[in-house]
Amino acid sequence: MPKDFDPSGRLPDFFVNAGTSSFTQFLTHVSPELLPGRRPLPPGLSADIAPHGTTIVAIATAEGVVMGGDRRATMGNLIASRDIEKVHPADSYSLIGIAGTAGIGIELMRLFQVELEHYEKIEGTMLSLDGKANRLAGMVRGNLGAAMQGLAVVPLFAGFDVSPADPSKVGRIFSFDVAGGLYEETGYDAIGSGSLFAKSALKKKYRAGLSTGEAIRFAVEALYDAADDDTATGGPDLTRKIFPVVMTATASGVHRLSDAEITAVAEQVVAGRMENPGG
Amino acid sequence: MAMQFYASPEQVQRDRSEYARKGIARGRSAVVLTYEGGILLVAENITTLRKISEIYDKIGFAAVGRYNEFESLRRAGIRMADVNGYSYDRRDVTGRFLANAFTQTLGAIFTETQKPYEVEICIAQVGSSPETDELYRITYDGSVMDEPGFMAMGGQAEAISNVLRERHDATADLKTALHLAAEALGSVGGENGQTRSLDSKQLEVAVLDRRRKGRAFRRIHGASLVTLLKGEQDVPEGDLGDVDAAPPQQATEKPTVSAAAEEQPAKAPEGDPAEPSDGVNGDGS
Numbered sequence: 001m002p003k004d005f006d007p008s009g010r011l012p013d014f015f016v017n018a019g020t021s022s023f024t025q026f027l028t029h030v031s032p033e034l035l036p037g038r039r040p041l042p043p044g045l046s047a048d049i050a051p052h053g054t055t056i057v058a059i060a061t062a063e064g065v066v067m068g069g070d071r072r073a074t075m076g077n078l079i080a081s082r083d084i085e086k087v088h089p090a091d092s093y094s095l096i097g098i099a100g101t102a103g104i105g106i107e108l109m110r111l112f113q114v115e116l117e118h119y120e121k122i123e124g125t126m127l128s129l130d131g132k133a134n135r136l137a138g139m140v141r142g143n144l145g146a147a148m149q150g151l152a153v154v155p156l157f158a159g160f161d162v163s164p165a166d167p168s169k170v171g172r173i174f175s176f177d178v179a180g181g182l183y184e185e186t187g188y189d190a191i192g193s194g195s196l197f198a199k200s201a202l203k204k205k206y207r208a209g210l211s212t213g214e215a216i217r218f219a220v221e222a223l224y225d226a227a228d229d230d231t232a233t234g235g236p237d238l239t240r241k242i243f244p245v246v247m248t249a250t251a252s253g254v255h256r257l258s259d260a261e262i263t264a265v266a267e268q269v270v271a272g273r274m275e276n277p278g279g
Numbered sequence: 280m281a282m283q284f285y286a287s288p289e290q291v292q293r294d295r296s297e298y299a300r301k302g303i304a305r306g307r308s309a310v311v312l313t314y315e316g317g318i319l320l321v322a323e324n325i326t327t328l329r330k331i332s333e334i335y336d337k338i339g340f341a342a343v344g345r346y347n348e349f350e351s352l353r354r355a356g357i358r359m360a361d362v363n364g365y366s367y368d369r370r371d372v373t374g375r376f377l378a379n380a381f382t383q384t385l386g387a388i389f390t391e392t393q394k395p396y397e398v399e400i401c402i403a404q405v406g407s408s409p410e411t412d413e414l415y416r417i418t419y420d421g422s423v424m425d426e427p428g429f430m431a432m433g434g435q436a437e438a439i440s441n442v443l444r445e446r447h448d449a450t451a452d453l454k455t456a457l458h459l460a461a462e463a464l465g466s467v468g469g470e471n472g473q474t475r476s477l478d479s480k481q482l483e484v485a486v487l488d489r490r491r492k493g494r495a496f497r498r499i500h501g502a503s504l505v506t507l508l509k510g511e512q513d514v515p516e517g518d519l520g521d522v523d524a525a526p527p528q529q530a531t532e533k534p535t536v537s538a539a540a541e542e543q544p545a546k547a548p549e550g551d552p553a554e555p556s557d558g559v560n561g562d563g564s
Contacts, residue, residue, distance in 0.1 A: 008391060009383035015355035016384070023361055030358075034366055114365050117494075121333050121357045128527035165530035 023118035024111065024139060036107045037143035047150025051080035053105060055194035055226040055233040056087060056097030056156045057202065058173045059215040060187055064160040064250035065171035066212060067095045068219035070194070070227060071242050072234030073102050082237065087245045089254040091116040094132055094159025095247050099192030104143065105153040112136055112155075129161045133174040133182055141180025152178050156191045160249040171249070194226025194233035201225040201279065212248055216257065219246055220269050221279055236266040295395045299419035302397030303344045308434035310463055311341050311401045311426075313409045313449045314456035317489040320403065321460040323434075324483040331485045333496035335360040335372045337405050339487045343433025344398035344419075352381060352400060374404030378415040378423055386421020395419050399432040405487035405495055409449035412489075435467040442466050457484065457507050479504045 014029045051073040058067040069086035090096040098105030158173040173185040190198040201222040227235030243266040246257045309322035320341045322330040332340045342349035364372045389395045404413040414426040429447040431439035442463040465475040484499045
């Protein structure tokens with residue numbers, strides 16, 4: 001709640017002044033305690049106190065982008081969750097996936113969603129894709145202190161560029177480092193502990209101008225390979241019917257593959273591996 | 280020292296009310312009405328500055344009066360709604376909560392400051408059926424009224440309200456509701472009491488669509504507004520415009536050199552600012 005109570009009942013100045021169009025900046029004035037990375041942590045490493053989420057892959061296609069994430073969260077050697085969701089729509093044309101400390105990642109993602117929507121409502125225009133990526137980089141930077149103590153979170157951001165500089169590149173992917181560095185990736189990228197294997201798998205399969213359908217298949221394949229070699233990444237769970245979350249962002253907006261769609265793809269991939277375990 | 284004259288509190292309030300009312304009546308009007316598919320917000324507006332806006336998932340905002348004043352209230356509304364939705368849940372943001380905050384603020388401004396805000400505001404919240412829609416009218420002095428499914432603000436609001444009262448039908452479709460809104464707005468302001476016919480360039484139109492999940496606010500502009508106003512056919516739901524966002528500007532190649540490094544166009548040599556040519560120094564000597 002607002003810091004300085006005004007007995008007149010008027011809204012504090014922060015609310016009514018022209019101020020900023022950024023929700024995060026606004027919160028720093030009004031309720032800084034709602035921001036991730038603003039909380040004092042006890043000294044020492046806190047990496048093992050909360051679950052970690054791992055592998056996210058993103059692939060650029062001819063129509064936009066595809067992003068997929070596995071469903072496992074781990075705490076040390078324990079599986080903390082089998083069905084966590086790490087890929088979400090950031091707004092109507094972009095996707096965000098998170099790896100690292102799950103709690104902070106989910107908070108960062110929620111905040112980022114509000115950030116984009118807030119700008120849209122205040123200004124009446126959507127931020128450019130580069131603008132969205134820059135905002136997210138700033139938010140990751142704000143978490144640097146916590147990251148130094150083991151509560152690191154690194155997002156992967158991808159989206160459909162509604163006004164691209166190069167019409168052949170409508171799907172764009174941005175990766176980040178812990179310090180808030182922002183890097184645009186070409187073609188595909190992966191983050192998290194299984195990303196090494198996922199990227200190697202994609203390296204062999206990826207080519208420019210993939211169709212969305214192919215990219216969905218490759219994303220699930222890459223996640224399978226990551227789960228194959230990384231204990232913190234969960235593979236397709238056929239007994240419980242838990243499959244990766246896969247989303248697309250194209251000219252028609254963001255779309256999450258329905259249970260039936262993703263089940264079909266995942267079962268195909270698993271059947272393929274029965275024949276040829278190497279994919 | 281200026282002489283302080285005594286003015287009774289009643290007189291002060293009366294003067295302020297009159298001032299605010301006159302200011303609001305000078306502007307163009309806006310109407311808000313429920314229809315079968317949601318809530319329709321229409322403002323007479325020839326500028327690109329907006330009188331109608333999205334606040335939250337099910338909540339819209341319409342205002343008349345002084346632009347700078349209602350714009351700051353609109354921002355405040357969006358900020359409050361987003362803070363609440365972020366700290367609790369999206370379902371916990373209600374029209375009543377916003378109406379309360381606005382009445383408090385407008386009431387305080389009215390009693391405490393020399394100049395009251397010359398604004399009138401509608402907070403509209405769309406429900407699952409016309410009976411559950413909420414329309415709040417908030418006036419310059421902080422009073423708030425629940426409106427019965429339709430309201431007009433600004434300009435000659437009384438006359439416009441009369442047209443709406445006679446013909447408003449909560450079960451009408453979008454086309455019919457828009458025609459009624461345009462006719463009501465056009466029923467005043469013509470030469471010698473004539474009616475006017477408003478076209479798509481003079482209207483700012485948006486709906487809160489009750490069938491949509493999530494953000495219900497959609498602007499209607501361009502071709503779909505022209506089609507609806509002509510009344511030849513209804514517009515398919517998918518064409519109702521996007522959320523409240525124009526696309527960003529076209530991307531350009533990023534510069535690889537500093538903007539400061541670019542060659543300056545040759546300019547006429549300027550005199551030394553420390554030695555002004557008019558012979559007058561900054562310190563008046």
